[in-house]
Amino acid sequence: MRTARRGRSAGPACWTAGLGYQQQLRVERAExxxxxxxxxxxxxxxxxxxxxxxxxxxxxxxxxPTASRAGGVGVR
Known part of the structure; x- marks a missing residue:
């Protein structure tokens, strides 16, 4: 049985989250x-x-102060 999700591709939100996470790691390394x-x-x-x-x-x-509430770097 196939699900409705099977045909979906990763959208822009997935890329944004991934890029934000990567950027956060780079900033932590920089610190x-x-x-x-x-x-x-x-x-x-x-x-x-x-x-x-x-x-x-x-x-x-x-x-x-707003970054800590919003989840850190890369989150808007």
Whole structure:
């Protein structure tokens, strides 16, 4: 017996959640590296962000009071 879900493909919401999770992992890794003395610039490169500005923006979002209520980085 086939179910109605069988023919469905993963929609954009699935990609958003996956990308948000990946971004959260990268920011957590960056926090670890920075906590051990790495510069923001070298850390951004190490965790494969396009530039240090992107990492700074995501770190600021992760530390904002609304981020903790919304579930962290990448969740809007």
């Amino acid at each position: 670890h590296l920075i906590g051990h003395g790495a510069t923001v610039e070298s850390t951004a490169q190490a965790v494969e962000f396009t530039d240090a500005r992107m990492l700074r923006r995501l770190r600021a979002r992760a530390h904002s």
